[in-house]
Amino acid sequence: MKQSDRDRAVRLLWEPQPESSRGPKAALSQSRVVEAALKVADAEGVEAITMRRVAETLGFTTMSLYRHVPGKSELLDLMVDAAWGETAPTPAGPWRDGLEHYAGEVWRMYRAHPWMLQLTTSRRTPGPRAMAAFDRALAVVAELGLKPEEMVAVVTAVGHFVDGVGRTMADRVKAERETGVSEEAWWDGQDALWEHFTPERLPMMTHIWNTGGYERPIGEFEFGLARVLDGLAVFIESEERQREAQVVRRETCL
Structure with a gap:
């Protein structure tokens, strides 16, 4: 992976842009793409994850997904971090x-x-x-x-x-x-x-x-x-x- 690609992955994960709630583009968002991809992977395995497969699940064109997620590698990174977000914080104690x-x-x-x-x-x-x-x-x-x-x-x-x-x-x-x-x-x-x-x-x-x-x-x-x-x-x-x-x-x- 090139340095520019690594930097892009870091920005995507650590510097997320606010999602618009107005206009027709709001029908599709990064969070919706990630949520759909999680459902596909849970049901069919990670090998089923492609931008086209996720787009079909959402009822959008493949190209429309690229406005929110640059590619499959970045999508997988977002999916993994979203899964970690489901874990409960470790409490203080022994x-x-x-x-x-x-x-x-x-x-x-x-x-x-x-x-x-x-x-x-x-x-x-x-x-x-x-x-x-x-x-x-x-x-x-x-x-x-x-x-x-x-x-x-x-x-x-x-x-x-x-x-x-x-x-x-x-x-x-x-x-x-x-x-x-x-x-x-x-x-x-x-x-x-x-x-x-x-x-x-x-x-x-x-x-x-x-x-x-x-x-x-x-x-x-x-x-x-x-x-x-x-x-x-x-x-x-x-x-x-x-x-x-x-x-x-x-x-x-x-």
């Missing part, structure tokens, strides 16, 4: 409660818009709503006496966990949409595979299968998040970390 809330909001966002996890996030221009959510999450750990780089690492660790489990969920949604077969039905149809589940070849998995372990799955998001937070608690609450935190607090007060 750090663990705050990070659990942050993770839960991101998880709910991904469940509502799983196509987000099919986009390449590297070098995509972040929007104000996404950055505000991350900033509020940083505020949750701001009073723990962490070094600035540790604050970022703690919040990023939680975010990476949600991204990882979310991508598995998004892949399932995509497969179900493309095939019309649910995840459960697909696995139920693997009779040829199950014939190889024998105590001789797979002793532990066979034992778990025979005792009903696979029929009582533990929520992958809830269980995984709790373990991530447990690990962060060991780091944050260790005696060595607490001593370092006292030094950081003294240096901050100077």
